[in-house]
Amino acid sequence: MPAATDHLPPELLVRLQRTYRGHLAETRGLIAPMVDRAAARTAGSADYAALRHHAHKLGGSGASYGFGRLSQTGKALDELLRTEAGAADAIGRAAQDLLAAIDEALG
Amino acid sequence: MTAVLQHVLCIDDDSDILEIAQMALEDVGQLRVTCMNNGELAVEQAAGLKPDFILIDVMMPGADGPTVLKALRCQPGLSAVPVAFMTARIQEQEVRDYLDLGADGVISKPFDPMALPSEIRTIWETFHAGRH
Incomplete structure (x- = not known):
């Protein structure tokens, strides 16, 4: 998913991304243990519910701030968890992809 | 009297969405x-704010977007204000469902901040064109 910020004035984008990255770092701290459990197939329903909440939010906001991969991976995980169509290993991989996209955005 | 789009009320529990929507629209x-980051509070206060357009997130804790829309439509001062949902889920059937609920448009998330104002103006103009 391309970033939706191609025409945003660069100085404005930098300011917006600074605040967004602050929130992103908090989110990373919250979900990292859940991602580990999902990857190890030891996650419970509370983990999946929380992961879906954060994945949905990041999927809806990432590309607006210039982080297209964040939206892509967030939406992918949200969809796997929403439809309950994903096997545990697929969910674990998708959760790790989202965490990697967060790390990429945080630089 | 010619209606003019001046004031937009944005309702979303995600502060990141509110921040970039506010920047884009202003x-x-x-x-x-x-x-406003709370649907119930928005229902209480929206009429007093006299918005020309209302943007509502679909998935919010507590009162979700459809619940907020229904409550707003019951208020005399807001029944003629165009409303658009913001959502990350924009499958054709879902968009139809949102319009059937009474929304006047659907904005896809993530949105392009530079394009958001024109998206809203298009929905607003279509709404008012249909009333004349």
């Missing part, structure tokens, strides 16, 4: 924006 769209 800085790019030259509109006045009021942000």
Whole structure:
């Protein structure tokens, strides 16, 4: 998913991304243990519910701030968890992809 | 009297969405924006704010978007204000469902901040064209 910020004035984008990255770092701290459990197939329903909440939010906001991969991976995980169509290993991989996209955005 | 789009009320529990929507609508769209992060509170206060347009997130804790829309439509001062949902889920059937609920448009998330004002103006103009 391309970033939706191609025409945003660069100085404005930098300011917006600074605040967004602050929130992103908090989110990373919250979900990292859940991602580990999902990857190890030891996650419970509370983990999946929380992961879906954060994945949905990041999927809806990432590309607006210039982080297209964040939206892509967030939406992918949200969809796997929403439809309950994903096997545990697929969910674990998708959760790790989202965490990697967060790390990429945080630089 | 010619209606003019000046004031947009944005309702979303995600502060990141509110921040970028406000920036886009104020800085790019030259509109006045009021942000609210709580659906119930928005229902209580919206009429007093006299918005020309209302943007509502679909998935919010507590009162979700459809619940907020229904409550707003019951208020005399807001029944004629165009409303658009913001959502990350924009499958054709889902969009139809949102329009059937009474929304006047659907904005896809993530949105392009530079395009958001024109998306809203298009929905607003279509709404008012249909009333004449």
